Amino acid sequence: MRFPSFALALIFTGTLHAEVLHWFKGNTHTHSLWSDGNDFPEMISDWYASRGYDFLAMSDHNVLAQGEKWLSEAVIEKQRLALGKTVISKYRARFGDDWVQTRTGVDGATEVRLRPLEEYRKLLEKPDKFLLVEAEELSAGLGKVPVHIGVVNLTEPIAPIKEGTSLSEVIRRNLQLVAEQMAKTGRPMLAHVNHPNFLWALTAEDLANVVEDRYFEVFNGHPKVYVNGDEHHMSNERIWDIANTIRIAELHADPLMGLASDDSHQYHGGEASPGRGWVMVHAKKLEPNTLIEAMLRGDFYASTGVLLDDIRFDAGSRTLKFKIQSRPGVHYHTVFRGTLKNYDHAVKEVKSPEGDPHPIRLEYSADVGKVLAESDEAEPSYKLTGDELYVRATITSDAPHGNPVWPGQTEQAWVQPVR
Numbered sequence: 289m290r291f292p293s294f295a296l297a298l299i300f301t302g303t304l305h306a307e308v309l310h311w312f313k314g315n316t317h318t319h320s321l322w323s324d325g326n327d328f329p330e331m332i333s334d335w336y337a338s339r340g341y342d343f344l345a346m347s348d349h350n351v352l353a354q355g356e357k358w359l360s361e362a363v364i365e366k367q368r369l370a371l372g373k374t375v376i377s378k379y380r381a382r383f384g385d386d387w388v389q390t391r392t393g394v395d396g397a398t399e400v401r402l403r404p405l406e407e408y409r410k411l412l413e414k415p416d417k418f419l420l421v422e423a424e425e426l427s428a429g430l431g432k433v434p435v436h437i438g439v440v441n442l443t444e445p446i447a448p449i450k451e452g453t454s455l456s457e458v459i460r461r462n463l464q465l466v467a468e469q470m471a472k473t474g475r476p477m478l479a480h481v482n483h484p485n486f487l488w489a490l491t492a493e494d495l496a497n498v499v500e501d502r503y504f505e506v507f508n509g510h511p512k513v514y515v516n517g518d519e520h521h522m523s524n525e526r527i528w529d530i531a532n533t534i535r536i537a538e539l540h541a542d543p544l545m546g547l548a549s550d551d552s553h554q555y556h557g558g559e560a561s562p563g564r565g566w567v568m569v570h571a572k573k574l575e576p577n578t579l580i581e582a583m584l585r586g587d588f589y590a591s592t593g594v595l596l597d598d599i600r601f602d603a604g605s606r607t608l609k610f611k612i613q614s615r616p617g618v619h620y621h622t623v624f625r626g627t628l629k630n631y632d633h634a635v636k637e638v639k640s641p642e643g644d645p646h647p648i649r650l651e652y653s654a655d656v657g658k659v660l661a662e663s664d665e666a667e668p669s670y671k672l673t674g675d676e677l678y679v680r681a682t683i684t685s686d687a688p689h690g691n692p693v694w695p696g697q698t699e700q701a702w703v704q705p706v707r
Contacts, residue, residue, distance in 0.1 A: 316480070323351055329402070329408060352444070480547050483551065608624075
């Protein structure tokens with residue numbers, strides 16, 4: 289599957305976009321009672337709508353919110369943390385007794401119907417204000433090693449392929465399923481590889497070798513997916529730089545683009561809670577196809593709180609620049625990273641700790657994804673010399689994150705690579 293070749297849309301100066309574009313805030317990775325989340329999708333959607341999000345993609349595991357599904361009260365209440373009100377009582381309080389459908393199951397237990405998306409979206413969607421987009425997390429793998437792929441804007445559920453000769457092949461085969469539905473429906477869809485460090489499943493090489501993949505989560509808000517790595521494993525940002533260096537220098541392929549997401553599962557307290565990471569999409573209107581087409585062009589950035597304006601790549605002067613939406617009293621530091629064409633190709637094999645799905649991991653030289661420039665300005669810029677394989681930017685503020693994954697986490701944003 290080949291997505292459109294890389295371009296940062298309004299990033300380019302000139303007349304590429306005559307229309308007025310808007311920034312839309314959205315989350316592409318969220319779970320509900322349709323799989324392993326612990327709240328009703330209406331409640332979750334309402335949470336996002338009431339907190340300034342423009343769109344939400346509910347991405348439950350291997351299922352769409354379609355058809356009939358009933359859950360017993362015991363199952364619904366099982367995962368909630370003891371915070372007073374029950375999940376169902378909160379649901380009734382928000383949407384009313386007439387909305388909550390119940391029945392008596394074969395064992396005499398009370399069951400509650402999960403409303404499908406086509407029913408509950410009528411309660412929450414508002415034109416030009418809030419949009420719900422169909423999504424699924426394809427949860428596949430190779431043996432016990434997970435491979436999860438978020439798919440946004442699909443119309444039919446996709447049954448994942450859980451076999452192959454390598455992790456890269458499993459990713460590729462599942463992306464092919466996405467491509468087949470795109471061809472069948474004519475509908476733009478975005479597939480992104482999720483949380484590579486979940487159970488230390490995916491290496492930079494795994495992501496690099498699937499050139500059909502163009503998107504991955506550089507940030508995921510679940511604390512058990514280890515976006516920062518550990519003493520034996522590299523961070524998602526390091527994976528990003530290595531994968532892009534391999535893709536461009538060795539495979540002559542397009543670079544990966546990075547998303548941020550919540551991967552929220554818990555809405556009554558708990559560690560996997562919402563509001564931690566999102567994408568900002570630059571598009572003409574708040575409509576599913578339009579949003580996805582913008583992301584396929586690369587016209588978006590990832591954020592955990594830092595907001596940007598006017599992201600541009602001037603092809604004539606080969607300059608990447610953007611404007612930070614600065615807040616009084618907050619300091620912002622931008623790091624431009626990339627790999628130069630004459631980088632040190634040395635690779636070292638390192639034995640992995642016991643239990644790692646990859647017995648040997650590769651370490652790369654500091655030339656890969658090195659710091660090319662830094663700035664404390666509100667409008668940072670980087671002029672490419674022609675020696676760079678790619679350049680991307682990470683902006684870090686000293687403002688504390690409102691719902692941190694780790695102690696001391698501050699707000700950040702990530703600008704997509706240009707080349």
